[in-house]
Amino acid sequence: MxxxxxxxxIEHLLQTLTPQVLGAVVRKFRDFAAAEDAVQEASLAxxxxxxxxxxxxxxxxWLTTVAYRRMTDHIRSESxxxxxxxxIALETVxxxxxxxxxxxxxDTLVLLFMCCHPALTPASAIALTLRAVGGLTxxxxxxxxxxxxxxxxxxxxxxxxxxxxxxxxxxxxxxEERGQRLRAVLHVLYLIFNEGYTSSAxxxxxxxxxxxxxxxxxxxxxxxQPADTEVAGLLAxxxxxxxxxxxxxxxAGELIPLAEQDRSVWDRQQIQEGIALISAALPKGSVGxxxxxxxxxxxxxxxxxxxxxxxxxxxxLYDLLSRLSANPMVRLNHxxxxxxxxxxxxxxxxxxxxxxxxxxxxxHRLDAxxxxxxxxxxxxxxxxxxxxxxxxxxxxxxxxxYLLTQAARLSSEVDALAGIN
Amino acid sequence: MKYILMMNATRDVFDWFAxxxxxxxxxxxxxMRNFNxxxxxxxxxxxxxxxxxxxQARIVRAGPDGEPITDGVFPESKEFLAGYWIVDVESEExxxxxxxxxxxxxxxxxxxxxxxxxxxxVMSRPPEDL
Numbered sequence: 323m324x325x326x327x328x329x330x331x332i333e334h335l336l337q338t339l340t341p342q343v344l345g346a347v348v349r350k351f352r353d354f355a356a357a358e359d360a361v362q363e364a365s366l367a368x369x370x371x372x373x374x375x376x377x378x379x380x381x382x383x384w385l386t387t388v389a390y391r392r393m394t395d396h397i398r399s400e401s402x403x404x405x406x407x408x409x410i411a412l413e414t415v416x417x418x419x420x421x422x423x424x425x426x427x428x429d430t431l432v433l434l435f436m437c438c439h440p441a442l443t444p445a446s447a448i449a450l451t452l453r454a455v456g457g458l459t460x461x462x463x464x465x466x467x468x469x470x471x472x473x474x475x476x477x478x479x480x481x482x483x484x485x486x487x488x489x490x491x492x493x494x495x496x497x498e499e500r501g502q503r504l505r506a507v508l509h510v511l512y513l514i515f516n517e518g519y520t521s522s523a524x525x526x527x528x529x530x531x532x533x534x535x536x537x538x539x540x541x542x543x544x545x546x547q548p549a550d551t552e553v554a555g556l557l558a559x560x561x562x563x564x565x566x567x568x569x570x571x572x573x574a575g576e577l578i579p580l581a582e583q584d585r586s587v588w589d590r591q592q593i594q595e596g597i598a599l600i601s602a603a604l605p606k607g608s609v610g611x612x613x614x615x616x617x618x619x620x621x622x623x624x625x626x627x628x629x630x631x632x633x634x635x636x637x638x639l640y641d642l643l644s645r646l647s648a649n650p651m652v653r654l655n656h657x658x659x660x661x662x663x664x665x666x667x668x669x670x671x672x673x674x675x676x677x678x679x680x681x682x683x684x685x686h687r688l689d690a691x692x693x694x695x696x697x698x699x700x701x702x703x704x705x706x707x708x709x710x711x712x713x714x715x716x717x718x719x720x721x722x723x724y725l726l727t728q729a730a731r732l733s734s735e736v737d738a739l740a741g742i743n
Numbered sequence: 744m745k746y747i748l749m750m751n752a753t754r755d756v757f758d759w760f761a762x763x764x765x766x767x768x769x770x771x772x773x774x775m776r777n778f779n780x781x782x783x784x785x786x787x788x789x790x791x792x793x794x795x796x797x798x799q800a801r802i803v804r805a806g807p808d809g810e811p812i813t814d815g816v817f818p819e820s821k822e823f824l825a826g827y828w829i830v831d832v833e834s835e836e837x838x839x840x841x842x843x844x845x846x847x848x849x850x851x852x853x854x855x856x857x858x859x860x861x862x863x864x865v866m867s868r869p870p871e872d873l
Contacts, residue, residue, distance in 0.1 A: 574772070574773050574776055575776055576769075576772065710761050713761065713796070714761075714796040714798045714799070715796070715798070715799070716795075717795055719793045722793075722796075723768070723772045726761055726763075726768055727765055727768050727769060727772075729761070730762075730763060730764055730765035730767075730768050731765045733762070733764075734764060734765060
């Protein structure tokens, strides 16, 4: 046994090993839900015993052995109903020579494919990914999503049941499906990142920081699929966006728009890494939406001051992106970029074209962007009413506060200009 | 003992709020943030939420086929819940004291009185043997 390890290094070790162990157990027993429970129990046992007795020489073999034992206990307790399956499974266990087989290198990737399967709802996929691949505890995931632990436990349990019911196998997707399945994985990772990034307030990080976790998992996928440019693009996008985290809100937690952020607190090292990644990926030619979004983020992050932003380049990138992505938010951002290059009137024209889009009709961002462009165009009165309309539609309290504050600011300008004090 | 402290207002009060000067809005937002933090630090906060603007409110009923039917028309006098706190305290008096603190949330100069909150106990006590 090795020396008494620190609890932090045990936690880190477990986080790295549990997906690999889970992969091995699922391969052997073909029951993802039960395997996930067994690996969780083994992991908890390790968290208790290793600090006391020292980390074993082969931690992965230790975890795998304990997980296998849990699985056979589980199978035995179901033996009345599953007699034949029990015999086969027990036979398999007893005829195995050693559990110290080399882990299949992309078990983590196979797990990700499974947890992000399109048959699952996004909420289920997110919870399962964080649990099975991320190694977060149910409590940590619940805390990150502001739901009670019991609620999250149920969500994970039902997600595992869905996998069982859908007969989703623990295997790599076929080459025809691979592209779509990988996109599903990237989408889930992006959702996790976004939840973490938008929920953080300045220096106040959630425990189990979701955006860091998303970056960590995306790095793993990038390591396993180094030639895939969209994976690299997503990683770059996360790094370039997360780099701005500390500048995004006031100490009190109110929102600061990009144009007004203190760029001296942007993480320059992360920005360099993001720029390097996207610069390497783009020339390879298979450009996709994550790469384009990363490129746009890179252009923003490269500007020393807001006034130095290369808006024509951003506009060109949004032109491309709007051809690849049906996301209406892209078209909104495109309108803003157009306004910065060709003037507010041009941007407003593009917004008019969006009014007919049912996905945007009642969306607060349409009013918010319109308000911003109206202000740029000098039409303060209309801007005020659109800021207030947007405030009335948003479901984010910090956003509502920001929009009401903008309306109030402009409103007093209107009064001042009219000579009313 | 758990109590819910509710901020209710008619639509014109919401509109009045939306029209406050910038400094008054900012003071109110800062107050709320600070107040929530205090309640957390004091170990009494169970939950607190702000609700979407009343324009988003809908009455939902089951239609003849069990599917939801929504309606966004309300009487002018209707009070909408703007937000609430649920606190866990030793006594009713403590809950009232906390409500009084919330009531001091700043408003524009010259606003008469202080904000009213509705306070009621949450039915969370376990049953005694009958």
